[in-house]
Amino acid sequence: MSYDGVVTSSEQFHRWFAERGRATDYRVKEVPLDRLTGWHTDPDTGNLVHHTGRFYTVEGVQVSVRDGASWSQPIIVQPEIGILGVLAKEFDGVPHLLMQAKMEPGNINTLQLSPTVQATYSNYTRVHQGNPVPYLEHFTDPRRGRPLADALQSEQGSWFLGKRNRNLIVETTEDVPVRDGFRWISRALLDELLAVDNLVNMDARCVLAALPPAPAFAAPDEDSFAGALARSATAPAHPATLLSRFTALKSRRQLTRRRIPLREVAGWHRTADRVVHDGGRYFSVLGVDVEAGDREVPSWSQPLLAPASRGLIALVTRRVDGVLKVLLQARTEAGTFDTMELGPTVQCAPANYPAGGPPRPAFLDEVLRAPAGHIRFDAVHSEEGGRFHHAENRYLVVEADDAFPVDVPEGYLWATLGEVSELVRHAHYLNVEARSVLTCLHSLRTP
Structure with a gap:
């Protein structure tokens, strides 16, 4: 029918x-920030502000993490x-x-x-x-x-x-x-x-990501990735144990941040057209004029954040006693709402970690060197197009072999699909990148 x-x-x-x-x-046309209709640069702070005082602003933030790094950067306040x-x-x-x-x-x-x-x-x-x-x-x-x-x-x-x-x-x-x-x-x-x-x-x-799990096409007793995935979704879940370990990590992490004027962000500067990092890394802030006949408003202007390079979002999985487990990372970022959230195994822009540069994130090289036969999902997806300009990440689900360690560094946690699916239905546990790659993993449950 x-x-x-x-x-x-x-x-x-x-x-x-x-x-x-x-x-x-x-039509989307890049324009200098000082020519954005309806927006202005605050003369005292350098912040980008809408004339209504609504929508969002682009400001600066100063961040420090106990036993970790400190930095400042532009950020969207909405x-x-x-x-x-x-x-x-x-x-x-x-x-x-x-x-x-x-x-x-x-x-x-x-x-x-x-x-x-x-x-x-x-x-x-x-x-x-x-x-x-x-x-x-x-x-x-x-x-x-x-x-x-x-x-x-x-x-x-x-x-x-x-x-x-x-x-x-x-x-x-x-x-x-x-x-x-x-x-x-x-x-x-x-x-x-x-x-x-x-x-x-x-x-x-x-x-x-919050949809109830779809029926698996593989039988739970099937000796395959799909079978291990099916068992992971239906195995007895112990989210309280996972949450206890995550809460212990969060209790030891202290995030201090304060909003600062955009013009006072160290290591960044305003050109005639954009706000850019001094080294040309990370991202920039640019402006666009937009025409779209099928939107609530047919034309408007706005600032967008534009990443300097494509990112990588990777979820490492491993069979443990025949049950697929996923490796999550406890992450603190400049704007994290509740100090720390669980993210994917790898979440970075590889171009920010060249040879001889800063230490590379854990498991980045293992993911990039994964044999084709161990890559279960591989697609390039965009991030929030309403605030970010041409922001793309390569999304990977990688199945590690038995040589991959079960004992992982502090800050990394193994979980079943059932446990993660339970957490994603509640606030402040999984970050946006983890929820996005979880949906990609869920897609492997249907034929």
């Missing part, structure tokens, strides 16, 4: 997605909490998710697959006097559906100061009209689309 707005195959999806790209004219919501519904007993083809100014390919609702507080309260956000009522009115997941989750701690969004998955039984730019997509098809570079956006990947 067919239903309006339901995508039934990969071919149908790609035809529709290509049509959406042709249906609206998008204290409001947005909504990232995915609407779920069954068609003929098959779960489907209502997804949106959405333009973001920083996307490397402009249009990507997004949650049903992806809106800042300023957006959905219409500070900009724009059009209402479609389907918002399903996530703000508890009578409209059954929540499958609902938690406040962090965004990139390297670039946001304590930024959080409400991540929601709501199941509905209503007859929901499907607007242009939206389609119902099965979970199995979404898992397939995750293998396509720069298609499923960061917000969608992070919300989907």
Whole structure:
């Protein structure tokens, strides 16, 4: 049986997605920061500020970690909490998710697959006097559906100061009209689309991490990666033990930070067009003018953070007594909301660690040298296109062999998929990169 707005195959999806790209004219043009309409540089601080005092600012932050490094950097300050919501519904007993083809100014390919609702507080309260956000009522009115997941989750701690969004998955039984730019997509098809570079956006990947585990296509007794993954999802979980070890790490970590004027950030300077690092590393702050006919506001200007190089997000897995375990890293970043969160095994920009330079992150070289036969997932995905310009990471899931140590350095923790899936349904445990790569790992459960 067919239903309006339901995508039934990969071919149908790609035809529709290509049509959406042709249906609206998008223009993104880089402009000097001092020519951003509606924005100005505060004369006292050098901060980039919107004329309404809303949306976000680009400021400086001074950071020090006990028994660790200290530094200062530009950072986005956006204290409001947005909504990232995915609407779920069954068609003929098959779960489907209502997804949106959405333009973001920083996307490397402009249009990507997004949650049903992806809106800042300023957006959905219409500070900009724009059009209402479609389907918002399903996530703000508890009578409209059954929540499958609902938690406040962090965004990139390297670039946001304590930024959080409400991540929601709501199941509905209503007859929901499907607007242009939206389609119902099965979970199995979404898992397939995750293998396509720069298609499923960061917000969608992070919300989907909280979905209840999909049925595994491999039998739990199968002697394979898929079988070990199935056992990992269903093995008796001991999240209290994992949380106790994580809490002990967090109790020993002290993060001190204070907001400082952007012009006082050491090691950075303002050019005629951008804010840049003195050594040309890490990231810069640039400005863009945007035109997008299908957005709540058809044109606007804004600053974006632009990374200097592609990053690497890697999750190392290993079979222990036939059960797949994942290796997580306790991380503290400049903007981490709660001192420390669990991240993927490796989270860095390899270009920042050249030969003869600073010490390379643990397990980076093991991941980069992993044989092709041990790489279970490999795709390039974009980060938040609403605030970052052409920010990409290579996402890897690597299965280590028996020679990889079970005993790992302090700050690294092994966990089953079931334990991690439990944590991701609660706030302040897994960082945005860990949730994103977890969704990639989940995609390997379906054929």
